[in-house]
Every structure is written in C-alpha cells, then in structure tokens.
Amino acid sequence: MTGRADLSSVLITVNEREREFAVPTDTTLLGFLRDYCELRGTKSGCEIGYCGACTVLLDGQPVHACCLLAAQCHGRTVETIEGVAGGDASIQRDFADADAAQCGVCIPGFIMSGIFVRRSAPDPGLGREEFAREVLLGNICRCGNYSRIVQAVLGPEE
Ligand code: FES
Ligand code: FES
Structure with a gap:
C-alpha cells in the first residue's frame, strides 16, 4: 500500500487545461495521462522507450511518456491526441x-x-x-x- 509520504503533487497543463493530482512518486507521465487524467488515446506499448506508442508533445517536443516521471513534468505543458484540434x-x-x-x-x-x-x-x-x-x-x-x-x-x- 502506498503511504502519503510516497505521494507528490503534480500539476501539468494537458491540452490547455491544468490537471493536478497527488500521485505516487514513481508515476510516469503515461500513467498520469491514462490513469489520472483518463486520457487513454495515448497508448501503452513496450513501456521501455522503444515503440513510441506513448508519444506526446512536452513543451512542443515529442517524448515517450513512459520514460518520464510525472513529477519531471510538473509545471510543464503536454499535448496529447485528445487535444489535436x-x-x-x-x-x-x-x-x-x-x-x-x-x-x-x-x-x-x-x-x-x-x-x-x-x-x-x-x-x-x-x-x-x-x-x-x-x-x-x-x-x-x-x-x-x-x-x-x-x-x-x-x-x-x-
Ligand atoms: S510505450 Fe513504448 S515507448 Fe512508451
Ligand atoms: S502498429 Fe498497427 S497500424 Fe501501426
């Protein structure tokens, strides 16, 4: 079971909307998007940075969301497939x-x-x-x- 000490508050602007959750410190950006923001258009494939199924734009640059911790993206801007308009x-x-x-x-x-x-x-x-x-x-x-x-x-x- 995860204790409070293992949680960190992460705020990320996702598709122009601020999303803030207290997440376990080992939560990836992919997990933040799929499990907390409920944006499941970003796919989970290999989860080791190989396949690119999880690609999103972080401050405008393509990244593999499985290879970044959500906490590393605190205060930053993410675009996902749901925000394409x-x-x-x-x-x-x-x-x-x-x-x-x-x-x-x-x-x-x-x-x-x-x-x-x-x-x-x-x-x-x-x-x-x-x-x-x-x-x-x-x-x-x-x-x-x-x-x-x-x-x-x-x-x-x-
Ligand atoms: S899920 Fe394969 S690179 Fe992220
Ligand atoms: S993996 Fe099936 S269309 Fe690309």
Missing part, C-alpha cells in the same frame, strides 16, 4: 485519406510526432521527407505501414 486536425484527415492505419495502435503516437514535423522547419540540409523520416524513427508500426504513414505526415502534394 484547429490547424493540427488536418493531419488526422490526411492519415485517413492515406489509409495509414491498420490495427491503429501506433497511430496516436505517429500523429503527435507528425504534428511536430509539420510545425518544425526542417534541419538545414535535410529535405522535408528526410526530416519527417528522421523524426518518425521514434515510432514503430508493427503492421509495417511506414510508407503510408510518411505520406500522411507529409500531407497532400501541393
């Missing part, structure tokens, strides 16, 4: 149009990485697709749907 929402249509999802487990994580790609200026010397592929290295699709996922992240040709 406005201009970012078009990426969800592009995933559907590209038929990018098979089982779909990896897709929320890929979309969050994809939003980072779309918001970023590519590193100098890297083409847009090369930059996207580099960012997406943090995500694994067990169904092997990579070419369609990359196509979805890049969006329709202009």
Whole structure:
C-alpha cells in the first residue's frame, strides 16, 4: 500500500487545461495521462522507450511518456491526441485519406510526432521527407505501414 509520504503533487497543463493530482512518486507521465487524467488515446506499448506508442508533445517536443516521471513534468505543458484540434486536425484527415492505419495502435503516437514535423522547419540540409523520416524513427508500426504513414505526415502534394 502506498503511504502519503510516497505521494507528490503534480500539476501539468494537458491540452490547455491544468490537471493536478497527488500521485505516487514513481508515476510516469503515461500513467498520469491514462490513469489520472483518463486520457487513454495515448497508448501503452513496450513501456521501455522503444515503440513510441506513448508519444506526446512536452513543451512542443515529442517524448515517450513512459520514460518520464510525472513529477519531471510538473509545471510543464503536454499535448496529447485528445487535444489535436484547429490547424493540427488536418493531419488526422490526411492519415485517413492515406489509409495509414491498420490495427491503429501506433497511430496516436505517429500523429503527435507528425504534428511536430509539420510545425518544425526542417534541419538545414535535410529535405522535408528526410526530416519527417528522421523524426518518425521514434515510432514503430508493427503492421509495417511506414510508407503510408510518411505520406500522411507529409500531407497532400501541393
Ligand atoms: S510505450 Fe512508451 S515507448 Fe513504448
Ligand atoms: S497500424 Fe498497427 S502498429 Fe501501426
């Protein structure tokens, strides 16, 4: 049983809403989102930083939520798949149009990485697709749907 001494109060702004809970000190950001905020769109896969199913944006940067303690994110800003709206929402249509999802487990994580790609200026010397592929290295699709996922992240040709 967890005693009070093992709890810490953590406040994180999740999808523009402040969420504060007293959580066991070993609670990961993934656990904070799924178990306390009840935001289960962020998936739990390997829980060792390998698969990227748990990818969210922390202060705008893609991170594996299973590898961070919630306490490390105190006072910071997190975006999850549930908060995708406005201009970012078009990426969800592009995933559907590209038929990018098979089982779909990896897709929320890929979309969050994809939003980072779309918001970023590519590193100098890297083409847009090369930059996207580099960012997406943090995500694994067990169904092997990579070419369609990359196509979805890049969006329709202009
Ligand atoms: S569940 Fe976090 S990287 Fe796999
Ligand atoms: S669509 Fe099944 S793991 Fe990616």
